[in-house]
Amino acid sequence: MEARKSGIIDQEEFERTGSQPPGRGHWARRLMMSLQVEQILKIYRMEWDWKSKSPNVIVRDINKKGKMLLECRDAADYSGWFIKRLE
Numbered sequence: 101m102e103a104r105k106s107g108i109i110d111q112e113e114f115e116r117t118g119s120q121p122p123g124r125g126h127w128a129r130r131l132m133m134s135l136q137v138e139q140i141l142k143i144y145r146m147e148w149d150w151k152s153k154s155p156n157v158i159v160r161d162i163n164k165k166g167k168m169l170l171e172c173r174d175a176a177d178y179s180g181w182f183i184k185r186l187e
Contacts, residue, residue, distance in 0.1 A: 129158050132170060135185040144180040155181050 109117075128148070131141055132155075143155050150157070156172040163169055169187040 126158065128155055129162070132158060132162060132183055132185075133168075135168075135170070135183070137185055137187065139185055141183040142175070142180055143183065145178070148180070155183060159183060 128143055135141055148155065154172070159170045159172040168185060171184045171186055173182045173184075175182060
């Protein structure tokens with residue numbers, strides 16, 4: 101059995117690691133938010149970790165907020181999804 105990695109840390113390690121508020125911190129969301137206009141992000145199915153959802157859930161949420169406009173499409177070979185920033 102593998103030893104647990106969770107535990108109490110000191111302030112120095114906390115500052116070195118950094119933190120963010122819970123929620124809205126999914127790695128795919130962070131990549132989508134960093135896209136420039138006309139850039140395309142590919143997310144592979146084997147890396148996607150939300151069981152019964154697609155990245156379109158995040159795309160719709162970002163579009164609803166109005167900060168940028170993204171489009172989500174399936175890859176033709178079903179290997180993943182393409183996310184394109186339109187505005």
